[in-house]
Amino acid sequence: MSRTIAICRRELxxxxxxxxxxxxxxxxxxxxxxxxxxxxxxxxxxLSQSSSNPLAxxxxxxxxxxxxxxxxNLSVVLLLIAPMLTMRLLSEERRLGTAELLFTYxxxxxxxxxxxxxxxVIVLAAMLALTLVLxxxxxxxxxxxxxxxxxxxxxxxxxxxxxxxxxIFFSSLSENQIVAGVLSFGFSLLVLIIGWLMxxxxxxxxxVLSEISMLEHFDSFSRGIVNTNDIVYYLNFSVFFLFxxxxxxxxxxxxxx
Amino acid sequence: MRVGGIRxxxxxxxxxxxxxxxxxxxxxxxxxxxEILGLLGPNGAGKTTAMRILTCFMxxxxxxxxxxxxxxLGDSLEVRKRIGYLPENVPLYHxxxxxxxxxxxxRLKRMPRSNRPARIRQVMEECGxxxxxxxxxxxxxxxxxxxxxxxQALLNDPDVLILDEPTIGLDPRQIVEIxxxxxxxxxxxxxxxxxxxxxxxxxxxxxxxxMNNGKLVTxxxxxxxxxxxxxxxxxxxxxxxxxxxxxxxxxxxADVKSVALLDSPDxxxxxxxxxxxxxxxxxxxxxxxxxxxxxxxxxxxSIDLSLEEIFVRLVMQEELE
Numbered sequence: 001m002s003r004t005i006a007i008c009r010r011e012l013x014x015x016x017x018x019x020x021x022x023x024x025x026x027x028x029x030x031x032x033x034x035x036x037x038x039x040x041x042x043x044x045x046x047l048s049q050s051s052s053n054p055l056a057x058x059x060x061x062x063x064x065x066x067x068x069x070x071x072x073n074l075s076v077v078l079l080l081i082a083p084m085l086t087m088r089l090l091s092e093e094r095r096l097g098t099a100e101l102l103f104t105y106x107x108x109x110x111x112x113x114x115x116x117x118x119x120x121v122i123v124l125a126a127m128l129a130l131t132l133v134l135x136x137x138x139x140x141x142x143x144x145x146x147x148x149x150x151x152x153x154x155x156x157x158x159x160x161x162x163x164x165x166x167x168i169f170f171s172s173l174s175e176n177q178i179v180a181g182v183l184s185f186g187f188s189l190l191v192l193i194i195g196w197l198m199x200x201x202x203x204x205x206x207x208v209l210s211e212i213s214m215l216e217h218f219d220s221f222s223r224g225i226v227n228t229n230d231i232v233y234y235l236n237f238s239v240f241f242l243f244x245x246x247x248x249x250x251x252x253x254x255x256x257x
Numbered sequence: 258m259r260v261g262g263i264r265x266x267x268x269x270x271x272x273x274x275x276x277x278x279x280x281x282x283x284x285x286x287x288x289x290x291x292e293i294l295g296l297l298g299p300n301g302a303g304k305t306t307a308m309r310i311l312t313c314f315m316x317x318x319x320x321x322x323x324x325x326x327x328x329x330l331g332d333s334l335e336v337r338k339r340i341g342y343l344p345e346n347v348p349l350y351h352x353x354x355x356x357x358x359x360x361x362x363x364r365l366k367r368m369p370r371s372n373r374p375a376r377i378r379q380v381m382e383e384c385g386x387x388x389x390x391x392x393x394x395x396x397x398x399x400x401x402x403x404x405x406x407x408x409q410a411l412l413n414d415p416d417v418l419i420l421d422e423p424t425i426g427l428d429p430r431q432i433v434e435i436x437x438x439x440x441x442x443x444x445x446x447x448x449x450x451x452x453x454x455x456x457x458x459x460x461x462x463x464x465x466x467x468m469n470n471g472k473l474v475t476x477x478x479x480x481x482x483x484x485x486x487x488x489x490x491x492x493x494x495x496x497x498x499x500x501x502x503x504x505x506x507x508x509x510x511a512d513v514k515s516v517a518l519l520d521s522p523d524x525x526x527x528x529x530x531x532x533x534x535x536x537x538x539x540x541x542x543x544x545x546x547x548x549x550x551x552x553x554x555x556x557x558x559s560i561d562l563s564l565e566e567i568f569v570r571l572v573m574q575e576e577l578e
Contacts, residue, residue, distance in 0.1 A: 002364060002367075003364065003365055003367070005364075006361055006364035006365055007365070009361070010350070010353075010361045013352070013353060013357065014350075014352055017352045017353075018352060096348050097344060097346050097348035098348040098349070098350060099348075100309070100314055100342075100344045100348060101342065101344060101348055101409070102365075103313075103314060104312040104313055104314050104337055104340070104342050105337060105362070105365040105366055106334050106337040106338045106365070106366060106367055107365050111365075253314070253315055253316065254315070254316060
């Protein structure tokens with residue numbers, strides 16, 4: 001455990017010392033602000049246009065028109081950003097040769113994998129926390145539904161963890177960061193929208209696809225619903241890819257030249 | 258484990274294939290406590306492979322290796338607790354300061370929290386990096402990085418220190434410093450280091466293992482190796498004068514086995530290589546011969562056999578026998 005934390009701290013130090021994390025966070029927060037502004041402005045417009053019609057105005061909901069789309073947009077931005085955080089994690093250790101020292105210390109592969117995973121999740125959480133300013137801002141002049149906000153953030157965090165675990169796995173496959181990054185981006189996107197195939201396959205297959213699809217599992221979170229099923233899905237997803245990653249490290253050891 | 262852990266490193270019939278390619282084949286050797294053992298060989302001889310197996314970085318294809326009685330495959334964790342390793346290219350995290358890096362390594366090496374600061378300080382002083390402890394590793398010179406690399410290897414006070422080409426890429430002054438450091442670190446510890454420089458092996462090591470093409474060629478003390486191999490003495494001279502006169506002057510000496518022209522920087526200056534019979538010292542005779550003929554002796558030096566030459570000789574010897 002203390003080895004896991006040591007590796008986590010080292011990775012956090014890297015994020016802290018290098019410009020990467022700052023740029024990634026800044027871009028994410030900027031985009032979040034941009035989405036938020038647009039969604040809110042559009043919501044205001046709709047509200048003022050329907051002011052003469054109380055029935056229509058009553059149907060406009062802040063949660064549905066601003067927060068849900070915001071979370072949906074951020075889930076896609078995370079997709080782009082997570083690979084940038086994860087792509088160097090293991091590939092760079094291999095390319096620079098530091099893996100040779102790391103894995104001859106008395107640590108297990110899991111110490112390394114979990115330490116790196118944890119560090120990236122902390123960066124992700126910090127990044128998400130910075131965007132909390134948006135709903136808080138909303139809270140200063142209206143009363144948003146805090147429930148869906150909380151579950152939306154929980155969903156983003158879980159989704160991000162799934163992306164990160166996938167990114168770490170792909171980072172273990174190649175010495176080349178770009179290859180690792182592109183693979184994890186492509187694969188994450190595929191898993192996110194695999195549900196698009198649903199109309200074209202049998203009912204049984206559609207059910208399987210909807211269970212695999214990240215988007216399907218994310219939807220309920222942004223609507224304020226917490227399904228154990230969805231939580232288990234994301235956690236399983238993360239564990240599965242971290243496990244694959246540990247297999248890759250083990251097999252690298254046997255093949256390695 | 259053997260009584261008292263006398264044999265700290267035991268390697269039996271160690272073999273490693275990379276696919277069809279041979280890394281090392283049937284290597285066996287031992288190292289006693291406190292011994293400095295040198296692995297000598299040209300690039301691709303299998304030195305790094307052997308070290309990577311000893312450090313549990315990769316498993317052997319067959320054979321066994323034990324450190325302090327623990328098997329590198331079965332008790333990998335116990336082995337890794339007892340070794341300090343410095344890979345050839347000294348892979349360090351360039352974004353960390355020396356101190357932050359050593360603190361990180363200390364945690365990974367499971368050192369108790371209470372004696373970490375004292376031990377880190379001690380190692381930094383031993384290796385001469387205390388003055389640069391707050392500098393970022395990426396900004397240090399190659400020599401300092403080598404010292405930081407040694408520091409991380411030493412942190413856990415290992416029984417066995419495994420150093421892959423510890424002086425490669427350093428300038429002559431740094432080489433001397435690192436060699437002195439390695440010698441001072443030995444003491445109770447067993448050190449196994451690889452090198453392709455014979456003088457380095459003879460300076461540092463009590464025993465040398467010569468490897469070539471993944472095979473163990475021979476193992477002996479440096480003195481014995483030299484005596485076995487250096488049956489003739491080789492002297493290089495730079496002489497001013499006509500080439501014919503120079504050849505004649507040198508070739509006329511009784512103990513001279515061969516005279517060869519290495520280079521002629523200009524028409525009147527020649528660099529000659531002379532070999533003597535039976536390891537006789539012919540330096541005085543040579544200088545006298547040159548001067549007596551009225552030639553100018555610009556430079557005279559005896560040549561230590563390079564590893565490559567030793568190899569050629571060893572292989573030829575093997576083929577003859």
